[in-house]
Amino acid sequence: MSSGSDSDYAKYWIDWFLETKGNEYYCEVDEEYILDRFNLTGLNLEIQQYYAEALDMITDNLDEEKYDDRTRELIERTSRHLYGLIHARFILTTRGLAKMLDKYKKAEFSRCPRVLCHMQPLLPVGLSDIPMTKTVKLYCPRCEDIYNPKSARHASIDGAHFGTSFPHMLFQVHPNYLPTKSIERYEPRIFGFKIHQIAEQHRWQDRAREEYEKKLKEKQETA
Numbered sequence: 001m002s003s004g005s006d007s008d009y010a011k012y013w014i015d016w017f018l019e020t021k022g023n024e025y026y027c028e029v030d031e032e033y034i035l036d037r038f039n040l041t042g043l044n045l046e047i048q049q050y051y052a053e054a055l056d057m058i059t060d061n062l063d064e065e066k067y068d069d070r071t072r073e074l075i076e077r078t079s080r081h082l083y084g085l086i087h088a089r090f091i092l093t094t095r096g097l098a099k100m101l102d103k104y105k106k107a108e109f110s111r112c113p114r115v116l117c118h119m120q121p122l123l124p125v126g127l128s129d130i131p132m133t134k135t136v137k138l139y140c141p142r143c144e145d146i147y148n149p150k151s152a153r154h155a156s157i158d159g160a161h162f163g164t165s166f167p168h169m170l171f172q173v174h175p176n177y178l179p180t181k182s183i184e185r186y187e188p189r190i191f192g193f194k195i196h197q198i199a200e201q202h203r204w205q206d207r208a209r210e211e212y213e214k215k216l217k218e219k220q221e222t223a
Contacts, residue, residue, distance in 0.1 A: 012060045017083060022153030025109060025124045025136065025162070027099040029083070029090045034059060039089060046131060047082055054078040058086075084161030085131065091166055097173050104170070104177070112140040113147060116184040122147070123167040126159030134159040139167045142179045 017023055033039050034055075044051045056062035057079040064072055090096040100123075103109065107121040114120075122138040125146065136157040137146040149155045171178040187194055 013058055013079070014083070017080065022151070022157070025154060025157060026084075026087055027091065027096065027103060029086055030095055031059075033090050033093070033095070034086060040086065043082065043085055046085060047078060050075045050078040051082065054082045058083055081131070081158070084158055088126075088129075088161050088163045088166075091162065092169055094173070097170050100166070101170060101174055101177065109138060110150065112142065114140065114143055114145070114182075116186060117142045117182055120179060123170065124157075124162045125167050126162045126164050129160055129163050131158055131160040136162055141167065141171060142182045144181070 014028060018026060018028060040055075047054065053062060053067075053075045057064075057075055062075070067075065091100050104121055104123055107119075109122045109124055111117075112120040112122055117140055120140055120142040122140055124136050125139040126136060127134040127146075135155055136149065136159040138149055139146050149157075
C-alpha cells in the first residue's frame with residue numbers, strides 16, 4: 001500500500017494490475033507520465049463516467065469507503081480501461097518503447113506459430129485505435145502477418161490499449177532488432193512434384209478434352 005509519497009504513490013494498484021493473469025502484455029507506466037496531466041489530454045472525453053475516480057484509483061488516492069460495492073466495481077472496471085488507454089500512449093514514448101523492447105527480447109508476447117519463422121518473437125498490435133472495437137493481435141516482424149493470442153485471457157484485451165502504430169514505431173526507433181524478412185515459403189508437393197505444376201497440367205488436359213468434345217459434337221451435328 002502506498003505511504004502517500006510521490007515516489008511510491010501507485011505501487012499498490014499498478015502492481016496488482018500487472019500481476020493479474022491476462023495482463024502480461026502490459027508494461028508498467030512510469031508514475032511521472034501519469035502525474036503529468038498533459039499526457040492524459042482528451043482521455044476524459046473517452047471516459048466520461050468515473051474518470052476522476054478511476055485516475056485516483058490508479059494513483060492509489062481513492063477513498064474507497066465513500067462508495068458502495070457496485071460503484072467500486074464500476075470504478076475498478078473504468079480504472080483498468082483508463083490504464084490501458086494511458087498505456088497505449090506511454091508505449092510510444094522513448095521510455096515506454098524501451099520497456100516493451102525488453103519484454104520483446106524475452107519473448108513475453110509469445111512466438112510466431114509459423115514454422116518457417118523459426119520461433120520469431122511477436123509484438124502486440126491493435127487493428128483499431130478506437131477503444132472497444134477490436135481485440136489485440138500479435139504481429140510477427142519476420143513474416144509481417146498477425147495472429148490471435150493463444151490464451152483466451154489475452155484474446156479479450158482491447159487492441160486500443162496497444163494501438164495500431166506500436167510495433168512499427170518500435171522498429172523505427174530500434175532498427176537493430178528488426179529481423180530479416182522471411183523468404184522461405186512452403187511449397188506443397190505430391191510425390192515430389194510441385195502442386196501448381198500438376199494442377200496446370202490437369203487444367204491443360206481438361207481444356208484439351210473439352211475442346212475435343214466440343215469439336216466432336218459440332219461434327220456430329222453437321223453430319
